[in-house]
Amino acid sequence: MLKHLFLLFSVFTVAVCFSQEVETSVLGTVINSSDGTPMESVNIVNLNQVLGTTTNSKGEFELKAQPNDTLHFSYLGFKSIKVRVTNDWIKYGASTIELTELALALEEVVINEFRLTGVLEVDILQVPINTNYRYSISGLPTTGYEAGNRSNSVTKVLGAIFNPADFLYKMFGKKPNEMKKLKQMKQDDEIRNLLASRFDREMLTVLLQVDRVDLDEIVRQCNYSASFIQTANDLQILDAISECYEEYKVLSRSRKKGRL
Template sequence: MKKYLFLFTFLLTTLFCFSQEITTSVKGVVINSADDTPLESVNIVNLNEVIGTATNSKGEFEIKAKPNDTLHFSYLGFKSIKVRVTNDWIKFGSSKIELTEVALALEEIVINQLKLTGYLEVDIKQVPINNNYRYSISGLPGTGYEASSPTAITRVLGSIFNPADFLNRMFGKKPNEMRKLKKMKQDDEIRNLLASRFDREMLTALLQVDRVDLDEIVSQCNYSKGFIQTANDLQILDAISECYEEYKLLSRGRTNRL
């Protein structure tokens, strides 16, 4: 009888601890380190769980997290930071997070004014043309591949049918990063955050790659330089995800033929 009682108690304790771990969350307030004023709409992402939130008008936030998770804090004009979640933070409640303002250096912008003549046939030739093309391949889902010129067709085919393509080299040994990619697409808060950003900072933090590698991934997926330069972070996320799904489809096709 004592054995059964002990087993029952052990199971209840295990279930309770498991449920506590799932529902654990941390609270805090984000402030400006210079004057202690609260910062509203600070982007906060749990890099382990791939969930996000933002601070309210009082700088307050709450996000699901467990011990050793890493939270990424970012705000326009301030230096982004990563904070590790500790047992003490969870146990004792709210924590104060300070962000430091950084100086923004604007690059010189040169605007070439168009000298219009009033004649459409003459003026239309002064307008720069962005020669981006989009190619679709029969049998593949999605909208196809974007390239900067017609000669890129060979690059498209070469990257697709090359067994050691760039996506495989980048993510073949990082399945966790691709699982994060799927979670990012499913989390509405993350998508909303990415849709308003163009700095790639949150993407590089979530996918654990640097900016150069991120641009190279999109480039190797045959998206044009114009797209890479102008797309927001959500569009970059969707581009990588679409490319990876097509890569997996083609990889299964190669395996089946062998």
């Protein structure tokens, strides 16, 4: 009798372990809610597992997911939505996701033309000069800080050693899961490709659970210029935050050793 119970228990244990190791995924089709047409190249991210994909020409997608995971759907000009993964979705197959188009009011864009004279010495003065410089700090394995113009570059570099660390710790020190997501995002090729094509910061704010204002402030406190914050794509912003945080950890360890 005991042998039978032990055998039954062993089989049950193996079955439970096997079920936990099985990877599941969800299938679906994304359509335009106004006319039902399939939408290609919609960005889809599993916020829990930090995995991403895009829809094909038929609006179809497949993404690894577990029950209760949250998927984030986004597309330029459409309202982003979050969809929770259910057991039924995984069990019974594809689901249809509808995205609603936004009414966008385009702002007036003012383009300042260069009035060229044909005289090189005069025309060259009209070309805007990028006054951002990158400085490396000895002992830190990075490309360095973007320190602005030369007049205050030294002050900014020195300030960057102390200010970003404290600010980043306040933002993420009590949120180790968010910092873990940074590493996951950098390692997932699909996520990196999605971020490289975006400039709206939406995916970053959703994944890191911070507001857009806080996200910009983090990059600013890491001594990146206003022009970089305004023009960088989401992948560049991600790399900037990740680089700054890694330097913070190096400096933080050095401070702790100095106190011992």
